[in-house]
Amino acid sequence: MKASCNKYFLNKNRLDRRLKNSGFTLLELIIVIIILGIMSVGIAGFITLSTQTYLNVTERDKLLSSARFAVERLNREVRNAVPNSLRTFNNNSAQCLEFTPIKASTMYIDIPVVPDDKSGEIEVVSFVDSSGNPFACTGFCLDYVAVYPLQSSDIYDFNVNSGKGKVTAFKAFSNLPGSIWTVPIRPNAGMIFDEHSPTKRAYVFDAPVSYCVNNSELRRYFGHSFTANQSLTPTGGFVLMAESLTFDQNDLPFKVLPATLQRNAMVQIKLNFDRDGEVVSFNNDIHINNVP
Numbered sequence: 001m002k003a004s005c006n007k008y009f010l011n012k013n014r015l016d017r018r019l020k021n022s023g024f025t026l027l028e029l030i031i032v033i034i035i036l037g038i039m040s041v042g043i044a045g046f047i048t049l050s051t052q053t054y055l056n057v058t059e060r061d062k063l064l065s066s067a068r069f070a071v072e073r074l075n076r077e078v079r080n081a082v083p084n085s086l087r088t089f090n091n092n093s094a095q096c097l098e099f100t101p102i103k104a105s106t107m108y109i110d111i112p113v114v115p116d117d118k119s120g121e122i123e124v125v126s127f128v129d130s131s132g133n134p135f136a137c138t139g140f141c142l143d144y145v146a147v148y149p150l151q152s153s154d155i156y157d158f159n160v161n162s163g164k165g166k167v168t169a170f171k172a173f174s175n176l177p178g179s180i181w182t183v184p185i186r187p188n189a190g191m192i193f194d195e196h197s198p199t200k201r202a203y204v205f206d207a208p209v210s211y212c213v214n215n216s217e218l219r220r221y222f223g224h225s226f227t228a229n230q231s232l233t234p235t236g237g238f239v240l241m242a243e244s245l246t247f248d249q250n251d252l253p254f255k256v257l258p259a260t261l262q263r264n265a266m267v268q269i270k271l272n273f274d275r276d277g278e279v280v281s282f283n284n285d286i287h288i289n290n291v292p
Helices: 002-021 026-079 152-156
Strands: 088-090 092-097 104-110 123-125 144-146 167-170 178-182 201-205 207-213 217-222 237-242 254-257 266-275 278-287
Touching: 026 092, 026 144, 026 237, 026 266, 088 254, 092 254
Parallel strands: none
Antiparallel strands: 088 092, 092 207, 104 123, 104 201, 123 178, 144 167, 144 201, 207 217, 217 237, 254 266, 266 278
């Protein structure tokens, strides 16, 4: 019996020692804490890098979307400009591109041209508006018609009441019958155009449009009047098209190349966007589809 008790206590002491020796020492705990700390720093750095990458991609996507919208809108409008109506003006911190969008166009049959007598009407092939309906100019008609404009001053520096030049204004008309229209024009004393268009084209328009880069913004101005001298802050309304642009006087955003015998007129556009270190540049050449 005594031997059995001694054996029991001996085994119990051995078990107690094994249990006591199975714990962690202070050094082991410190090593584990250091390893976990290093792993935590690595994981935190990975999460931070992933988050920053996502934010950068999102910011770049916003910048690209804004830039694409502005450039695409500008492309569509410039392509549809009245021939030779494009002009630019700039100072040390801003530049504007001004042009006159075509509202409608047609071929004329007969117009008064020097040395003919003045007339209060022109004969044109019937034409439609942007909705596909027969064109009409109602109420206080503010639509103009240009024949063979060769320079921007033909569009912007005209006087309807003078009764001569390359631009005049319609009088009110609607519901004209047939395929050949006799359209009334101003002034009341009659109009005489400077010369014929080789292709007998007539362009109808109402107001100019300006795209201006100023104070890191791209603005579209509309509804302003025709003036001989171009302005960097046209009157009328404006719409903000894009932000975060940079301006370099030695690398202007707009450049107009006149038409040559080999090609139509062309506008070179270079818009540089910079937001929080994200830089995006858009370079585009816009060919003007229409000729005088």
